[in-house]
Amino acid sequence: xxxxxxxxxxxxxxxxxxxxxxxxxxxxxxxxxxxxxxxxxxxxxxxxxxxxxxxxxxxxxxxxxxxxxxxxxxxxxxxxxxxxxxxxxxxxxxxxxxxxxxxxxxxxxxxxxxxxxxxxxxxxxxxxxxxxxxxxxxxxxxxxxxxxxxxxxxxxxxxxxxxxxxxxxxxxxxxxxxxxxxxxxxxxxxxxxxxxxxxxxxxxxxxxxxxxxxxxxxxxxxxxxxxxxxxxxxxxxxx
Amino acid sequence: xxxxxxxxxxxxxxxxxxxxxxxxxxxxxxxxxxxxxxxxxxxxxxxxxxxxxxxxxxxxxxxxxxxxxxxxxxxxxxxxxxxxxxxxxxxxxxxxxxxxxxxxxxxxxxxxxxxxxxxxxxxxxxxxxxxxxxxxxxxxxxxxxxxxxxxxxxxxxxxxxxxxxxxxxxxxxxxxxxxxxxxxxxxxxxxxxxxxxxxxxxxxxxxxxxxxxxxxxxxxxxxxxxxxxxxxxxxxxxxxxxxxxxxxxxxxxxxxxxxxxxxxxxxxxxxxxxxxxxxxxxxxxxxxxxxxxxxxxxxxxxxxxxxxxxxxxxxxxxxxxxxxxxxxxxxxxxxxxxxxxxxxxxxxxxxxxxxxxxxxxxxxxxxxx
Numbered sequence: 001x002x003x004x005x006x007x008x009x010x011x012x013x014x015x016x017x018x019x020x021x022x023x024x025x026x027x028x029x030x031x032x033x034x035x036x037x038x039x040x041x042x043x044x045x046x047x048x049x050x051x052x053x054x055x056x057x058x059x060x061x062x063x064x065x066x067x068x069x070x071x072x073x074x075x076x077x078x079x080x081x082x083x084x085x086x087x088x089x090x091x092x093x094x095x096x097x098x099x100x101x102x103x104x105x106x107x108x109x110x111x112x113x114x115x116x117x118x119x120x121x122x123x124x125x126x127x128x129x130x131x132x133x134x135x136x137x138x139x140x141x142x143x144x145x146x147x148x149x150x151x152x153x154x155x156x157x158x159x160x161x162x163x164x165x166x167x168x169x170x171x172x173x174x175x176x177x178x179x180x181x182x183x184x185x186x187x188x189x190x191x192x193x194x195x196x197x198x199x200x201x202x203x204x205x206x207x208x209x210x211x212x213x214x215x216x217x218x219x220x221x222x223x224x225x226x227x228x229x230x231x232x233x234x235x236x237x238x239x
Numbered sequence: 240x241x242x243x244x245x246x247x248x249x250x251x252x253x254x255x256x257x258x259x260x261x262x263x264x265x266x267x268x269x270x271x272x273x274x275x276x277x278x279x280x281x282x283x284x285x286x287x288x289x290x291x292x293x294x295x296x297x298x299x300x301x302x303x304x305x306x307x308x309x310x311x312x313x314x315x316x317x318x319x320x321x322x323x324x325x326x327x328x329x330x331x332x333x334x335x336x337x338x339x340x341x342x343x344x345x346x347x348x349x350x351x352x353x354x355x356x357x358x359x360x361x362x363x364x365x366x367x368x369x370x371x372x373x374x375x376x377x378x379x380x381x382x383x384x385x386x387x388x389x390x391x392x393x394x395x396x397x398x399x400x401x402x403x404x405x406x407x408x409x410x411x412x413x414x415x416x417x418x419x420x421x422x423x424x425x426x427x428x429x430x431x432x433x434x435x436x437x438x439x440x441x442x443x444x445x446x447x448x449x450x451x452x453x454x455x456x457x458x459x460x461x462x463x464x465x466x467x468x469x470x471x472x473x474x475x476x477x478x479x480x481x482x483x484x485x486x487x488x489x490x491x492x493x494x495x496x497x498x499x500x501x502x503x504x505x506x507x508x509x510x511x512x513x514x515x516x517x518x519x520x521x522x523x524x525x526x527x528x529x530x531x532x533x534x535x536x537x538x539x540x541x542x543x544x545x546x547x548x549x550x551x552x553x554x555x556x557x558x559x560x561x562x563x564x565x566x567x568x569x570x571x572x573x574x575x576x577x578x579x580x581x582x583x584x585x586x587x588x589x590x591x592x593x594x595x596x597x598x599x600x601x602x603x604x605x606x607x608x
Binding site: 047050051054056057077080081082083084085087089091095097098099100104108109111112113117156157160168 | 240242243246247249250514515518519520521522523524525526528602603605606
């Protein structure tokens with residue numbers, strides 16, 4: 001079942017001579033449990049695409065269906081609810097709130113969704129324990145390693161049980177070993193949590209966890225190839 | 240959102256201290272200025288209020304007993320007593336006198352005390368007003384402290400030597416202090432001849448005050464009759480009319496300072512955390528939820544500042560009164576309440592621009608590393 005369905009999506013910046021098509025008539029489907037890796041050179045439009053898919057940027061034309069709902073037609077007031085309930089974000093620079101502990105960072109989406117603070121903290125604790133961060137609950141981001149920060153970020157993205165996770169360069173700021181750990185984590189989000197995952201990255205290693213690799217250039221899809229998700233998934237599930 | 244606001248606030252302790260300090264300073268300024276105003280306002284009316292009279296009778300056209308002299312014939316007593324409802328009529332002599340005391344200008348409002356004691360001092364601190372003799376004076380404790388005078392000491396006032404017989408309190412009123420001499424001495428001092436300044440009337444219980452007032456004014460055309468409350472209010476107008484505009488300006492400055500400090504610190508904290516607000520927007524928090532965090536931060540800073548400022552106002556008011564005896568403050572619960580309301584208002588106004596800033600943050604920016 002398609003969680004995300006993008007149809008003829010175009011995003012244009014500027015006008016006249018300065019007009020630039022960042023995304024040019026792109027169509028794409030991402031299914032439940034599928035990991036899609038979008039690769040391409042800097043300025044190819046892949047971040048613009050993921051930003052529109054994340055309901056953070058309005059397309060110039062085209063439609064974005066999230067679980068069948070056309071989010072490109074929603075008003076600015078309706079979009080926060082969609083982002084809160086249907087989308088999870090993982091960022092390159094983690095983007096944790098500096099004054100909050102790991103547990104509180106993860107609890108924020110739950111509190112914003114209306115959960116009581118105590119209940120939200122309990123759920124956040126469970127989410128962090130699941131990602132082996134049970135002993136880091138009360139640490140502030142500055143006291144966490146890069147890999148731990150990204151795991152907290154993944155826990156925050158998953159805590160509201162969204163249909164799709166959008167990850168922007170999730171391994172870029174991590175060393176090789178930690179980057180691999182995050183890759184495995186995202187892989188299990190797809191194959192065990194059955195979430196759709198869209199990753200934008202330059203990191204070729206991520207092909208190992210992707211079902212599909214989409215090459216992007218000048219705002220267009222230029223090539224689609226299979227990833228090695230099944231191998232990695234078998235490795236994670238069966239050890 | 241409360242816990243995010245509190246965490247943000249206490250993470251930036253220097254900013255919090257600046258914000259709290261600014262609000263505390265504004266609150267201190269407002270409470271002290273208002274306290275001085277209320278203190279003098281209260282003092283101004285305290286003595287006339289303490290005099291046991293239901294009606295004050297003055298010469299027509301006189302506003303209050305401090306600015307214009309009222310002269311009435313000293314034989315009107317029986318005419319008042321003939322009016323239905325009047326129980327007693329006492330004469331009142333009172334006038335401002337300036338003189339040089341130990342090389343410093345001293346201004347006293349001298350009141351003549353007769354045997355009835357109707358015009359006795361507000362409150363005796365030392366000595367007694369009974370059996371006050373000519374050549375003796377009761378002074379206010381502020382004057383006693385400033386001029387280092389004790390009971391038994393003497394001083395010259397415009398050629399007359401007076402012995403301090405007693406010390407009273409509650410008579411320090413901005414530019415002058417109350418002092419009390421015998422009725423005869425006052426009459427002599429003021430060269431009043433067959434005149435008095437006011438009459439103080441007590442009414443029989445159950446009398447219709449407005450009826451008695453109107454009967455007096457129609458029977459004795461040269462007088463104006465004021466109820467006690469009207470007379471006290473007239474006396475207080477000396478303060479309200481002269482000082483209120485100045486007080487209002489200073490209070491407005493205090494409010495502006497408080498609003499500016501709280502607004503600037505909240506705004507700079509918001510700017511510094513723009514990216515974090517963008518992240519929260521991206522993960523689904525609405526503008527109204529984020530605005531709440533800013534409002535809470537601003538309100539908490541304001542409330543802490545208010546508490547610190549109010550405590551400081553009490554301490555500084557107390558210390559100032561101890562050091563400078565003529566300094567008077569009166570901090571009333573109602574004033575603390577309206578200053579609290581003003582602090583809440585300052586906090587909300589201070590939060591307005593940061594809230595506008597938050598609503599303009601583009602959550603898509605978080606994808607830019």
